[in-house]
Amino acid sequence: MSAFLALLRRDLRLALRSPGDSATVLLFFVLAIVLFPFGVGPEPQMLARIAAGVVWVTALLASLLALERLFQLDAEDGALDLIVLAPAPLEFLVLAKILAHWLTTGLPLVIVAPLLALMLQLAPEGYGVLAISLALGTPSLSLIGAIGAALTLGARRGTVLLPLLILPLYIPVLIFGAAAVDAATNGLSARPHLLLLAAILAAALALAPWTIAASLRQAVQ
């Protein structure tokens, strides 16, 4: 547990002291959404119709931005060797890294998303569900994305390979996330969609650390 906390604390410190990565993600998210009304026109009905999808697609693309560096910096300066050689289980330590990554790149998106949805004229019933769906969905994105980041570690075309590898796996999260908000704004229950998002998160939480730990062990060989 002390190793888990040490790694979590270190990654949060690193993110706070060089906030560039987290800021890039947040800035991309805000700017991309701000541009949509200019592109599709300012009619409230139109914007309200696409709001959920736009927020979710942009969140998904934004979360891709910081993924590549998730393990790369540690691999480049040898810190990954120390993590792999730590006596604590690597699967557990990997979770600390992903938690830190989500806290610094996913959580800010969850917090600003309702504000941006306001700008997109999302119906009032949708805000709570949007925040909940993002809060359930973005950790899954971080977990699934980390698999791709670990697999493409050391690959020369990692930047191209990573999205190709993980975007197909992101699609279920996107579908149920956007559908939950749509259901809420259309007066239906968002519960089934949110439960499915929670199920995806539970599955990712259980399976991703093993996959990531295995690919990291491969990468340091």
Next chain:
Amino acid sequence: MAWAARASPLPKPPGLHLRRYLTRWRTDPFWAVRYLFADMAEFFGEALVCVRGERQVFAGVEFRLASGGALILAGPNGAGKSSLLRLMAGLAPAAGGVIVWDRTPIADDPDAHRARLHYVGHLDAVKPTLTVAENVAYAAELRGAPAARPLLAQALSRFGLEALADLPARYLSQGQRRRTALARLLAAPGELWLLDEPTLALDAAAHDALAAALATHRRDGGMVVAATHAPIALADAATLDLGARR
């Protein structure tokens, strides 16, 4: 016969280690007997083969270390010094042969092996935005040792870093970064030290500090394996010349 072919030094009657016994009896007829009654911590490797990217780096490498022992890995660039260290650390599996700690192959109990070793690679793994003290404390906590202040302060002062403790590591010189990496050895316990070019960029004072740390560690029963080109102050250390083998 699978049981004979498997190079596993589990404590079985000597007769079961048929193949190993047959290859060894010529030079050391009582090896199996000595082996069964040895009570010291022992770290050895046998018939090691290392393959990197389809190229065989070395084959048939052997080493043996007892408590308090030291081994220097020598050889030209590309002879496999770093690769052998990584095999010893369990970072990479050997393509052939076996590495054993106290009669258990390290591949059979990787958790216990990781808990006892310190690895200082040729990269310093020092984060530029963290301070020197944070870099060292993090590494100690990662190894499960709560970063006790006295121990941390001692580790820093042994390598002359106490004045730099609160300085972000990006302002350090290369030698100071190397000293930060080495200070980690003292901040958390570890029986086996695996050092890759530990003296790189070190000045004379840091050299002496490292020599003193190594001597203390060995006096306490620790083992040291160092891959190096530069002469390093390790009293009566065995030398394994990987370059001479080819």
